[in-house]
Amino acid sequence: MNQFPILSVMLAVPLLAGLGCLMADAKLARTIALVATLLDFALGLVLWAKFDVGGAQWQFQESLPLFSGFSWKLGIDGIALLLIELSVFLMPICVLASKAIDKRVGEYMAAFLLMEALMIGVFAAQDLYLFYIFFEAGLIPMYLIIGVWGGAERIYASYKFFLYTLLGSVLMLIAMLWMVNDAGTTDIPTLMQYDFDPAAQKWLWLAFFASFAVKMPMWPVHTWLPDAHVQAPTAGSVILAGVLLKMGGYGFIRFSLPMFPSASADYAWLIYGLSMVAVVYTSLVALVQTDMKKLIAYSSVAHMAIVTVGLFAFNTQGLEGAMIVMLSHGLVSAALFLCVGVIYDRLHTREINRYGGLSINMPYYALLFMLFTMASVGLPGTSGFIGEFLSLAGIYQQSSWVAFVSTTGIILGAAYMLYLYRRIAFGGQVNADAAAMADLNPREWLMLAPIAAAVLWMGIYPESFLAPMRGDIRAIEARLAATKPAGDAKFEMGKPPPIGEAQAEGAH
Amino acid sequence: MDWIQSLRIGAAEELLSVVGIALLVGSAWGQTRRDARAITWLAVLTLLGAAAITAPALWHGVRGADALAFSGLLSGDAFAAFAKLLIYVAAAASLLVAPAFFDKYHAMRSEYPVLVLFAVLGMGIMVSATNLLTLYVGLELNSLSAYVLAAFLKTDERSAEAGLKYFVLGALASGILLFGISLTYGFTGTIGFAGISAALSGHISMGALFGLTFVLSGLAFKISAVPFHMWTPDVYEGAPTPVTTFFASAPKVAALALTMRVALEAFGTQAAAWQQIVSFIALASILVGALGAIGQSNLKRLLAYSSINNVGFMLVGLASATPQGAAAMLVYLTIYVPMTIGGFVAILMLKDEDGNQLEGMADIAGLSRTRPMLALGLGSIMFSMAGIPFFFGFWGKFVVFQSAVNAGMVWLAAAAAVASVIGAYYYLKVLKVMYFDEPVDRVTGRSDMLHEWLLASCAVFVSPLGYLVTKGLTALTMTAAGVLFAPV
Numbered sequence: 001m002n003q004f005p006i007l008s009v010m011l012a013v014p015l016l017a018g019l020g021c022l023m024a025d026a027k028l029a030r031t032i033a034l035v036a037t038l039l040d041f042a043l044g045l046v047l048w049a050k051f052d053v054g055g056a057q058w059q060f061q062e063s064l065p066l067f068s069g070f071s072w073k074l075g076i077d078g079i080a081l082l083l084i085e086l087s088v089f090l091m092p093i094c095v096l097a098s099k100a101i102d103k104r105v106g107e108y109m110a111a112f113l114l115m116e117a118l119m120i121g122v123f124a125a126q127d128l129y130l131f132y133i134f135f136e137a138g139l140i141p142m143y144l145i146i147g148v149w150g151g152a153e154r155i156y157a158s159y160k161f162f163l164y165t166l167l168g169s170v171l172m173l174i175a176m177l178w179m180v181n182d183a184g185t186t187d188i189p190t191l192m193q194y195d196f197d198p199a200a201q202k203w204l205w206l207a208f209f210a211s212f213a214v215k216m217p218m219w220p221v222h223t224w225l226p227d228a229h230v231q232a233p234t235a236g237s238v239i240l241a242g243v244l245l246k247m248g249g250y251g252f253i254r255f256s257l258p259m260f261p262s263a264s265a266d267y268a269w270l271i272y273g274l275s276m277v278a279v280v281y282t283s284l285v286a287l288v289q290t291d292m293k294k295l296i297a298y299s300s301v302a303h304m305a306i307v308t309v310g311l312f313a314f315n316t317q318g319l320e321g322a323m324i325v326m327l328s329h330g331l332v333s334a335a336l337f338l339c340v341g342v343i344y345d346r347l348h349t350r351e352i353n354r355y356g357g358l359s360i361n362m363p364y365y366a367l368l369f370m371l372f373t374m375a376s377v378g379l380p381g382t383s384g385f386i387g388e389f390l391s392l393a394g395i396y397q398q399s400s401w402v403a404f405v406s407t408t409g410i411i412l413g414a415a416y417m418l419y420l421y422r423r424i425a426f427g428g429q430v431n432a433d434a435a436a437m438a439d440l441n442p443r444e445w446l447m448l449a450p451i452a453a454a455v456l457w458m459g460i461y462p463e464s465f466l467a468p469m470r471g472d473i474r475a476i477e478a479r480l481a482a483t484k485p486a487g488d489a490k491f492e493m494g495k496p497p498p499i500g501e502a503q504a505e506g507a508h
Numbered sequence: 509m510d511w512i513q514s515l516r517i518g519a520a521e522e523l524l525s526v527v528g529i530a531l532l533v534g535s536a537w538g539q540t541r542r543d544a545r546a547i548t549w550l551a552v553l554t555l556l557g558a559a560a561i562t563a564p565a566l567w568h569g570v571r572g573a574d575a576l577a578f579s580g581l582l583s584g585d586a587f588a589a590f591a592k593l594l595i596y597v598a599a600a601a602s603l604l605v606a607p608a609f610f611d612k613y614h615a616m617r618s619e620y621p622v623l624v625l626f627a628v629l630g631m632g633i634m635v636s637a638t639n640l641l642t643l644y645v646g647l648e649l650n651s652l653s654a655y656v657l658a659a660f661l662k663t664d665e666r667s668a669e670a671g672l673k674y675f676v677l678g679a680l681a682s683g684i685l686l687f688g689i690s691l692t693y694g695f696t697g698t699i700g701f702a703g704i705s706a707a708l709s710g711h712i713s714m715g716a717l718f719g720l721t722f723v724l725s726g727l728a729f730k731i732s733a734v735p736f737h738m739w740t741p742d743v744y745e746g747a748p749t750p751v752t753t754f755f756a757s758a759p760k761v762a763a764l765a766l767t768m769r770v771a772l773e774a775f776g777t778q779a780a781a782w783q784q785i786v787s788f789i790a791l792a793s794i795l796v797g798a799l800g801a802i803g804q805s806n807l808k809r810l811l812a813y814s815s816i817n818n819v820g821f822m823l824v825g826l827a828s829a830t831p832q833g834a835a836a837m838l839v840y841l842t843i844y845v846p847m848t849i850g851g852f853v854a855i856l857m858l859k860d861e862d863g864n865q866l867e868g869m870a871d872i873a874g875l876s877r878t879r880p881m882l883a884l885g886l887g888s889i890m891f892s893m894a895g896i897p898f899f900f901g902f903w904g905k906f907v908v909f910q911s912a913v914n915a916g917m918v919w920l921a922a923a924a925a926v927a928s929v930i931g932a933y934y935y936l937k938v939l940k941v942m943y944f945d946e947p948v949d950r951v952t953g954r955s956d957m958l959h960e961w962l963l964a965s966c967a968v969f970v971s972p973l974g975y976l977v978t979k980g981l982t983a984l985t986m987t988a989a990g991v992l993f994a995p996v
Contacts, residue, residue, distance in 0.1 A: 067975050068979045136897045140896060147940060147944045171925065181913055
């Protein structure tokens, strides 16, 4: 208990820096924000380095009984660790990506830093109500970011974003109140082991689903996402796609699955149905988009459907796959939005056919864009492949049909992403102004290169990311084992061949 | 014999009446601006003194027979003390904001603080009443002062209209209340709360049920709950802003505390009979308050609807009819009072170059760029009223929902929570106008130092720092609310 409260410090750094930014002028605010986010990233690395893989499930725990009815209780497991890493990794990049923001820079940076603190809080909270407060409060800075610094339709988009997500969450709050009344504790680890009455679980699950499905977002409540993405400034899109969408998946894996295992099994059909529709429908919608950001936004919905499918496969592969898809999508979609931002800053349009032939005048840009496109498609060697493969392998054990339909999403994903890439990077240079654009500058390199490295790392050696959460996934799987629905795969573990034979085979 | 104790228990009221009368006499001679200011400060000091006298009762959790004064007509128990403290603070705040406002119209008169003191005296009697007649006397003393206050700007047509409207409708409500009281007396044979409670245990007769309904209707008018809310937007808009600040805070506390005491103490044995009435009123207030506010372009009207909306949320706590629910209402009130005072103080600070008051939604367009701190203060209060965490306003909604869920009224909590999303829309609209729209730069006038400090302290209270007081607040409200229920 006497250890250094690193999680609280990680929350405090951006908060204090945010207050500082409010007072500072534009130039100073940028510096403060960059330093603070880098400092938090460094703390994040320390966190990862100190995290004892295979050790206790909950580490870095802190607890202060500050409030009535709930307490300041933080702590992380492997799942939360990785999502926190993702957040602190993306934040300095967001600050770099905000070069084009020229009005009210101090407030802008303050909103982003507040956002960072709240995101870390969501993943680190170990108290149910504390989680809710962080989860909900995230709406405020995002509402301001979209509304103040967004595009032409920003006001409609900001309202839609706020009210949609708020409506989803209030029902979850009522469910939380009921749970705490029933279980007598607000401690999340305890609640994860508490057995609620199966009949009540159904209602609770639906209430949580209302919140997470909107946040995720799942079809048919995804419509706020394209609006929010298109109108948000580049860095806002990055955070929205990179981290905020992950809160929905995190909610499922932290709350819905372990707290309501029997209801999760009962409602698996609902998740499967919505996910299958989402994969096919939103992919098709993405195919016909003429706005780059909208296209990527719809592709996010499709990818998130793979996440839900993986989560509700109720087995290790599915859960691990879902987590990797979340992390990978956090990196890849963030990078894609940054790529859009790079050319948007030059030409101030997101219309796809205003570009073309960029591989001629922006070869490095085209190279990196190609890498992220491939990662989004799920090419082996990139992070996308690992996640999608594991998720689909997981769901295949549960339901061949769901696996079949979800896999078409990969094909359609390849279609719309490659089509996008062809229209932007290949072909003739039809627009003179697009042909005159300069290649990446050092700042843009600094934004994109780290993400590219991370994408490749996750694709080539995913063990670094799988190891920290292995124990936690196993715990969730054990919790789900009793109630998990029977799959149609007749899956049977094969007998490994005798040692000698295997070696002989290897010698061929 | 008992006189000493009775006088001791009623000390705060006695102080207020004596000082009130003295200041009234003094104001007959002191009619200059300086005198009016001096009398205002004296009134504020009196309120602080009354608060100091009242606080120990809350601290010691006084209850039951020890607290009764004047043969059981008044009770100086912890519950009354809690409500009175809130009332005194709210009244003091609305006194402090007044001079700067009235000076502009050369209307700062010494009667203002005196009237406020008498209204506060009436409220003190209301929240301490343990008898239907004491209740009525307190209510009328408060209302009569309030009618005059609403019309305080004699030369302003809107103010006169507000005063008249308030008077006519208030008189009607008093009539309804009195009718209910007479029915209750007729069917229970007593006007003491304890006696009514005893007489109503068991089966409730149709006549007593009518009496209960009429009493609750009269009280619903005073707390401006739907369907008796019609007067609120007009009166709030028409009355001078410091008076509106007062109306939205102190009398609200008094009327709600009174309603709690009547419902839980006098009619406590028949909770099942009024729970559905209160549930309906609560939901209707939340919905009408939220929907009505959406189209408003005047900020004072908007806050009037918002207060209807907030009362609805508080009544959710009453509907659960548990000590936890009552405590939740008190928590909500404690958060609501600074929120609403802060909101109106922010409106008071909206002035143009010549010092004229601005209160239109269009006037604050782009305020975040011309007056960032003012926008931040008003913005925090709006988010807080919308109940968005991490602002402290969330905590008020949280505890009332919690009490409803724990009392088994999950549907009520869920419906209220969903309706709160509708409410969020118009609070966001204020934010949108201040932060997203292009500046019109109409708010250019200098604001009063005192206003700035008040707004700043309200904004700090509704900020996440407010959560640090939740522990103490819970303990105090549980003590206070426990008084209304028979000891276990």
